[in-house]
Amino acid sequence: MVQNQEDDLVEYGINRVIITITCIMCALLEIVDTTIVNVALNNMRGSLGATLTDIAWVITAYAIANVIVIPMTSWLSQQFGRRNYFATSIVIFTVASFLCGNATNIWELVAFRFIQGLGGGALLVTAQTIITESYPVAKRGMAQAIYGMGVIVGPTLGPPLGGYIVDHFSWPFIFYINIPIGIIATLLTIGYVKSPKYGDKLKANQVDWWGIGLLATFIGSLQFVLEHGQQDDWFNDSMIVALSVISVFGLVLFIWRELTYKHPIVNLKVLKDSNLRIGTIMSFIMGFGLYGSTFIIPVYTQSILGWTATDAGLLLIPSSITTGIMMPFIGKMIQRGIPQAYMVAVGFLVFFLFTFLMRGVMTPDTGVEHMFWPLILRGVGLGLLFVPITTLSLSTLKGKHIGEGAAFTGMMRQLGGSFGIAIITTYLTRLNQEHRVNLISYLDQSSYKVQQTVHQLQMGFMAKGYTANEALSKAYKVIEMKVMAQSSVLSFMDIFMYLGILFLLCIPFILLIKKGKNKIDPAEAMH
Structure with missing residues (x-):
């Protein structure tokens, strides 16, 4: 039937x-x-x-x-x-x-x-x-x-x-x-x-209104904490602390309600499937990498390299076209029965290579040509991750559970993006301060090299008609600007390194996946 x-x-x-x-x-x-x-x-x-x-x-x-x-x-x-x-x-x-x-x-x-x-x-x-x-x-x-x-x-x-x-x-x-x-x-x-x-259909009195309320409370509070944590100084802000507590209690009560109510709004029992559990974790990490890199690259090109918004956005298009071109080939590979676990493992590895290469090309004046091939690798990595992760997550589910599983992977991908952007902005600020302190410690005023640089800059400004004091002040400002630019670049390099390590650590998880049906049906009766 x-x-x-x-x-x-x-x-x-x-x-x-x-x-x-x-x-x-x-x-x-x-x-x-x-x-x-x-x-x-x-x-x-x-x-x-x-x-x-x-x-x-x-x-x-x-x-x-x-x-x-x-x-x-x-x-x-x-x-x-x-x-x-x-x-x-x-x-x-x-x-x-x-x-x-x-x-x-x-x-x-x-x-x-x-x-x-x-x-x-x-x-x-x-x-x-x-x-x-x-x-x-x-x-x-x-x-x-x-x-x-x-x-x-x-x-x-x-x-x-x-x-x-x-x-x-x-x-x-x-x-x-x-x-x-x-x-x-x-x-x-x-x-x-x-x-x-x-x-x-359910009657109005059977609808899981408490489930809806608890889900909205938990997700709403969590999303607010992630979006505003960095600018409000995280747990030094009473509002962030209060919403974090509400989010945790909201989650616990939501899980209890959904597991005990006869007509739950979200069927958590579907997470008993081990492939779906691993798939939701991998969807979260893929969201982290997809939205995190989509956020960080325009920030780097606009704030460090001084590009316009349009140019910063255009930089990512070859990467997306690569993913688009790959998608039909991935679909065919799945139809031929190539195990998705292998594709996902290769996808994580390729994404790691993208972060490794991006870390290597970052300077205060990197050009488009330096970032082109790393970004093409990003496109290849995301192509190898999206379809295989989605189909793998749902491979051992049947009937309407497939629709419920798809909702979990979709939600986790979005949440991964929110976590990614929140964590990246926080770390960028903190690493920036750390690198600035370290770089300034090398600028010893008694050092001959530092004195020579300051003197050359001062002479340059004096040649433009400034007084000796004004020229000296401007020379120090130039050095300060260089330190700021360099510390920002080092912070972006660190972020790419951490992102790469995260993707590399995912590869062993794939070994935990049970073999589902290879010629996968990602939605037998999805709702």
């Missing part, structure tokens, strides 16, 4: 092409919107009169809403029917995009971004499910590869697209660009997407 229902959802010919394009469009919309605002924050600050702390909420609100909704998508699809839920999510996302562009103050923008995130979080996992079920079992590795293109390319497309729009138009247009795409996607969803037949 289940098999017949699955067959009902498989599409062929033009219908399948249209459904695939619609789902990738929606996944891209969601993911591009996660990173597109990063380069527009300064313009938003100016026009809305917001502080740096306030403007950070534009990113935080969206991320919190996203991570709250992702684990609930399986349950919501069953309650409202998948097509209805998917179409409604696109409408919410599109209307919220329009409202974001029309926001007149910072808190209006934050509220609309939260609503946009609630619509957007659903798009990711539901799009993955719809694509997978539209393909026959033998081609589902390829289906995951097609979906993976959108997920990996999305975070990289955001910054250059955002930079171009901000440079040539104004910041509201980064939201308005979603409106025509959203309208087309809604019409195509209503016209072409089918819903599987679910059992009876």
Whole structure:
């Protein structure tokens, strides 16, 4: 019976092409919107009169809403029917995009971004499910590869697209660009997407309202701590301490509630599967590397090398194209039965090589040509990780547990990104201070070399017409600037080294994976 229902959802010919394009469009919309605002924050600050702390909420609100909704998508699809839920999510996302562009103050923008995130979080996992079920079992590795293109390319497309729009138009247009795409996607969803037949819906009094509340409390508090920890000095701030405690208690109560309630909003029992447990850890680390590197490279190129937002964003595009080109080949390799564990191990190793090479080319005046090949390696590594990790995680699950497993891997990838960015910003600041202190200790004023450098700089400024005292003051400022630049570069080098070690340490975990079905079906009856 289940098999017949699955067959009902498989599409062929033009219908399948249209459904695939619609789902990738929606996944891209969601993911591009996660990173597109990063380069527009300064313009938003100016026009809305917001502080740096306030403007950070534009990113935080969206991320919190996203991570709250992702684990609930399986349950919501069953309650409202998948097509209805998917179409409604696109409408919410599109209307919220329009409202974001029309926001007149910072808190209006934050509220609309939260609503946009609630619509957007659903798009990711539901799009993955719809694509997978539209393909026959033998081609589902390829289906995951097609979906993976959108997920990996999305975070990289955001910054250059955002930079171009901000440079040539104004910041509201980064939201308005979603409106025509959203309208087309809604019409195509209503016209072409089918819903599987679910059992009876829950009555209002059976709905796990406590589970929803505890999930929102735990994830919301955790996301706030991660986003604001560094700027608020972590546990020296009473708000961060309070939210950390709330997050821990929220998590414990949420786990207890979901394991004891008859109709849980998130089925935690599915995590008894050892492959899914290992897969969620690897999804977390992949998110850490994907979003962490997408964040750190533009920061380095803009703050150290002085590039524009558009140039910094464009640098990452060859890496994404490489991943996109690899995806169909990975899909074919999975179809031929090459064990995904080997691909994941090679993916982690290649990502380690990317971080190792990036660490080697970093200087205060590195050029595009030095970073090109390391970034191509990043693309290869992410290509080898995304589809095999997703399919491996779900390889020993059956029936509707596959949909629940997919929601876990999706949530962990997003959380990995949040942890990655939070930890990287914290370490950048701390390592920077450490390296600056160490470098200054080498600048002994009695040293002949230091005196000679100061004297040469002073003479240079005096030649431009400054007095001896002014020239001396400027000479010291130049040395201070050089120390700052050098300590920043050393900090970025350290971050890449730590990131590489983290990926290298993951390789032994892959040996713990049980052998699932090789010609994997990533979603037998995914919801």
